[in-house]
Amino acid sequence: MKRRDAAALMLAAVAMPLRASEGAAALTPELRAALPQAELAGQATLSFWGFEVYRARLWVAPGFKSSDYAKHNFALELIYLRDFSGADIASRSIKEMRRQGPMAAGQEAGWETQMRTLFPDVKTNQRITGIHQVGRGAVFLYNGQPLGEIRDPTFAKLFFGIWLAPQTSEPRMRSSLLGAAAEAP
Incomplete structure (x- = not known):
């Protein structure tokens, strides 16, 4: 009986979104170089039908405002908890x-092609980090190594909006990621 209770507690802990104060997350050297004053705003784990997909961490500089996320430099780190193809990541990102x-049809197709070229197939515990650069676009890293960039501020706003915009498909995850950076309504 005690084992079952312990297992249920562990399952409940995994299913809850992680907060910045839960579990230490260190700023990686590549993020420190890109965002020297970055702080962890929040983190969360995306689950689908009980399967964990990835753990996300949002790194922001002082002064970050969630209502104007596209006007700030920040980094979003995704640590994959399952294997995925780069093509599937790109396709889901466009959706x-x-x-x-x-998005204009040509713009959408162009962005998907760029992401399919950039995003590698990932295995469990590998990470893709997107760095938002105000007025420039997005730079992507794979396990800390440069993948490339998409130089388009509109792309960057829509891409990072997947996690940070109010119309996200995962509002709980958004709240957990924004953590202390979330603004009161």
Whole structure:
């Protein structure tokens, strides 16, 4: 009976979104170079049908405002908890970006092609980090190594909006990621 209770407690702990204060997360050297004053705003784990997909961490500089996330430099780190193809990551990203705002058909196809080229296949515990650069676009890293960038501020706003915009498909995750950086309504 005690084992069952312990297992249930562990399952409940995993299913809850992680907060910045729960579990230490260190700023990696590559993020320290890109965002020297970055602090962990929050973190969360995305689960789908009980399966953990990835753990996300949002790193922000002092003064970050969630209502104007596209006007700030920040980094979003995704640590994958399952294997995925880069093509699937790109395809799902485009589907989620559609929720953030309109995209011209050619623009959408171009962005998906760029992401398919950039994003590698990932295995468990590998990470892709996106760094938002105000007025420039997004730089992507794979396990700390440069993947490339998409130089388009509109792309960057819609892409990072997957996690940070109010119209995200995962509002609980958004709240956990924004953590202390979330603004009161």
